[in-house]
Amino acid sequence: MVRFENVGLRYGLGPEILRDLTFLIPAHSFQFLTGPSGAGKTSLLRLLFLSIRPTRGLVNLFGQDVSLLGKDQVANMRQKIGIVLQDFRLLDHMTTYENVALPFRVMGREESSYRREVIDLLKWVGLGERMDALPPILSGGEKQRAAIARAVISRPQLLLADEPTGSVDPTLGRRLLRLFIELNRLGTAVIIATHDITLMDQYEARRMVLHQGRLHIYE
Amino acid sequence: MGDEHGPLVDLGTERPQVPARARNMSPIVPRASISGRALVAVVAIMTFLASITTGTVLLVSASAAEWQSEVASEITMQVRPQAGRDLERDVIAAAEAMRTQPGIVQVKPFSKDESARLLEPWLGSGLSIEQLPVPRVVVARVQPGTTLDLAGLRRAVTQVAPSASVDDHRAWIERMRSMTGATVFAGIGILVLVIAATIISVSFATRGAMAANRPIVEVLHFVGAGDRYIANHFLRHFLRLGLEGGLIGGGAAMLGFGFSESIAAWFSGTPVGDQFAALLGTFSLPPSGYLALAVQAVAIAAITAWASRRTLFATLDDID
Numbered sequence: 001m002v003r004f005e006n007v008g009l010r011y012g013l014g015p016e017i018l019r020d021l022t023f024l025i026p027a028h029s030f031q032f033l034t035g036p037s038g039a040g041k042t043s044l045l046r047l048l049f050l051s052i053r054p055t056r057g058l059v060n061l062f063g064q065d066v067s068l069l070g071k072d073q074v075a076n077m078r079q080k081i082g083i084v085l086q087d088f089r090l091l092d093h094m095t096t097y098e099n100v101a102l103p104f105r106v107m108g109r110e111e112s113s114y115r116r117e118v119i120d121l122l123k124w125v126g127l128g129e130r131m132d133a134l135p136p137i138l139s140g141g142e143k144q145r146a147a148i149a150r151a152v153i154s155r156p157q158l159l160l161a162d163e164p165t166g167s168v169d170p171t172l173g174r175r176l177l178r179l180f181i182e183l184n185r186l187g188t189a190v191i192i193a194t195h196d197i198t199l200m201d202q203y204e205a206r207r208m209v210l211h212q213g214r215l216h217i218y219e
Numbered sequence: 220m221g222d223e224h225g226p227l228v229d230l231g232t233e234r235p236q237v238p239a240r241a242r243n244m245s246p247i248v249p250r251a252s253i254s255g256r257a258l259v260a261v262v263a264i265m266t267f268l269a270s271i272t273t274g275t276v277l278l279v280s281a282s283a284a285e286w287q288s289e290v291a292s293e294i295t296m297q298v299r300p301q302a303g304r305d306l307e308r309d310v311i312a313a314a315e316a317m318r319t320q321p322g323i324v325q326v327k328p329f330s331k332d333e334s335a336r337l338l339e340p341w342l343g344s345g346l347s348i349e350q351l352p353v354p355r356v357v358v359a360r361v362q363p364g365t366t367l368d369l370a371g372l373r374r375a376v377t378q379v380a381p382s383a384s385v386d387d388h389r390a391w392i393e394r395m396r397s398m399t400g401a402t403v404f405a406g407i408g409i410l411v412l413v414i415a416a417t418i419i420s421v422s423f424a425t426r427g428a429m430a431a432n433r434p435i436v437e438v439l440h441f442v443g444a445g446d447r448y449i450a451n452h453f454l455r456h457f458l459r460l461g462l463e464g465g466l467i468g469g470g471a472a473m474l475g476f477g478f479s480e481s482i483a484a485w486f487s488g489t490p491v492g493d494q495f496a497a498l499l500g501t502f503s504l505p506p507s508g509y510l511a512l513a514v515q516a517v518a519i520a521a522i523t524a525w526a527s528r529r530t531l532f533a534t535l536d537d538i539d
Contacts, residue, residue: 070538072445079443089438093249101244108446111244148441165339 001027001064001157002048003188007057016205019197019213021057025156025191030184035210039108041193042086044210045160050074062157068134079107084161088143089133094144099124099132104153116154121149124179126172133157140167147196148176152183159183165199177202194212205214228242245450247439248432258424258457262470265417266519269410270512271470279509283399290388290395294367296357309380310355316375317357322365325373328357333449368538372433404413417519425457427528449532454524461523469516476504476512502507 009018018041025031033041046052047059048193051173059066060061061077069077070192082103090099097118104114125145135143144167158172159180159215165173177199191208194200200207207218298313300306314328329337334355363365369387376383431434432453439449480503486492504512 049441054423055311072447075440075443075445075448077443081443083441085441089434089441091435091438094245098245102438103442105244105444106439131373 001025001029001062003058003059003060004047004058005058007047007054009040009047009193011124012053014056017213018047018210018215021215023116023208023217025158025189027189028187029206030181030203031192031206031208032192033191033208034195034200037195039210040213042162044215045083045191045193047163048158048160049076049081062127067117079103079154080157082156082159083155084144084147084159084164085178086162086166088135088147089136090143090146090150092135093136094133096127096138096142099135099146099166100149100153107154118149118153120155122140122146125149125176132144135149141169144168145172145176148179152179152188155183155186156188159188161190163194163196164192165194165196170198171201175204230509248435248455248456258421259425259467260465261420261521262417262461262519263468265413266393266422266465266468266516267294267467267472269413269515269519270469272406272409272476273511273515274476274504274508277504277511279402280399281505282401283395287392287395288363290392292361292363294359294361294369294372294385294387296359296376296383296385297354298357298380299354299384301382304380304382306355309382310357312379313376313383314357315358315444316379317372320368320372320375322362322367323359324362325360326357327359329355331355337459358484387406394409414519414522417522419460421457421523421526422530425453425527426534428456429534446532446535447533450528452483453531454528457527458520461527462517465516465520465521468519469512471508474513476508479503 004021004023007018007021008016010016021068027177033044035041044053047054048061048068050061053067062080064073064077066077071182081163090096091102100120100122101111101114102201105111116130119128119131120129125143125148127145127149130142133142135146138146144164148161151161161180164180165176168176173196180190180201181193192199209216209218296313298306298310301309309441310328316327317323318326333350334353337356338353367387369385373385376385436449483492
């Protein structure tokens with residue numbers, strides 16, 4: 001599903017922050033991406049989400065060389081990828097329900113066709129009572145759950161999550177991990193970037209460790 | 220990953236009641252985030268100026284065409300007094316010579332009294348024209364559509380009255396034609412400037428709106444929206460703003476032209492009013508003129524949308 005070959009990344013004329021990354025992310029796989037702060041986890045997720053292009057090397061996503069993709073093709077490919085960012089990126093003028101339903105809306109689906117699914121998921125992540133609330137009045141944890149719900153609602157083929165349990169208590173953290181596992185069971189490849197050892201210890205999965213710009217994989 | 224899957228999470232008995240009616244979804248791009256009032260004002264002013272320019276050009280062209288057709292269907296002959304010749308007899312002979320020319324339908328020699336009346340504004344009343352060497356005027360109407368043999372007419376007239384000269388107003392018509400051409404040219408120049416100013420204003424407004432909504436654009440990119448989808452949501456706002464501005468500016472100009480007849484009537488009798496009446500006739504725009512103004516207002520709204528779309532795509536390229 002994802003293939004990196006000798007991928008390097010630098011910002012501007014700065015030093016190379018990711019070096020010689022070569023790995024595969026198989027379909028239906030589950031992995032944690034970890035490493036110290038500043039190791040380049042977020043940059044790797046951004047590469048996987050096509051929001052930046054590598055300085056060198058080959059990135060192949062869903063069987064396509066990403067360097068050959070046009071803007072429309074990138075947009076189509078992103079519909080197959082869900083992403084949860086540390087800063088949540090919710091739209092403040094839309095309710096929690098509308099934020100979570102946004103991927104379906106962008107796909108052009110009728111509201112009646114996804115309404116039940118969105119409400120069920122909001123209930124599951126504990127936002128059933130906050131469906132009509134606007135993000136500015138949500139707590140950090142609630143925003144995080146809404147961002148996760150938005151990333152998983154369309155059941156993407158690849159889910160990227162950057163510290164998805166950083167703002168929630170351990171009980172809710174476990175519940176969100178169950179959601180990711182459930183999504184993975186339904187066929188989504190999941191990559192969770194985290195420092196949270198407790199979270200990683202809760203589920204036996206492949207670990208990708210970034211250290212000084214290089215990647216070490218522990219199966 | 221399609222619709223054939225069951226729900227992602229099974230809540231069992233916890234399943235909430237799904238509202239029967241569809242929710243009123245918020246717009247993707249909030250209307251309030253686009254500072255529309257200033258843009259509507261700019262488009263309205265530009266449309267108003269463009270409409271006034273077009274309307275005035277149409278009025279001047281129509282009046283000029285009317286003058287030209289009037290002047291072109293008339294020729295005048297002057298018979299100057301000459302020592303040793305009877306002016307009265309020369310006028311009658313020349314008028315007769317004119318009448319026999321093909322294409323001339325009516326010949327009207329001005330009598331002594333009529334000539335005196337023509338000179339009254341300059342020389343005052345009670346003038347004895349006998350004491351002055353005043354030339355006499357003969358006006359002839361030409362059948363519309365005929366080409367007059369002016370050289371033949373001149374020959375025939377000078378044979379019977381050597382001091383007679385014929386004027387077909389060609390110089391006047393040429394001057395009028397060049398004046399009309401200059402007015403139309405100036406009008407087109409103003410329209411081009413107005414349209415350029417509109418495009419620049421709209422581009423700035425679009426860029427401002429995009430900068431204010433950058434987080435929305437980024438999130439839309441995250442959830443897989445293409446540039447066309449995003450641009451269309453912004454474009455709706457700009458098209459509406461353009462139409463609003465066009466309607467206000469074009470409507471105000473049309474009302475102005477609608478009332479211009481009344482305004483012209485208030486000023487009639489005053490020197491300014493008379494000048495305008497002489498230049499622009501009744502100052503009333505024909506229905507086709509109003510149609511042209513309406514088309515122009517819609518065109519300016521379309522230009523607003525086009526300029527906005529162009530800027531949107533250029534800006535979207537920079538946001539990811």
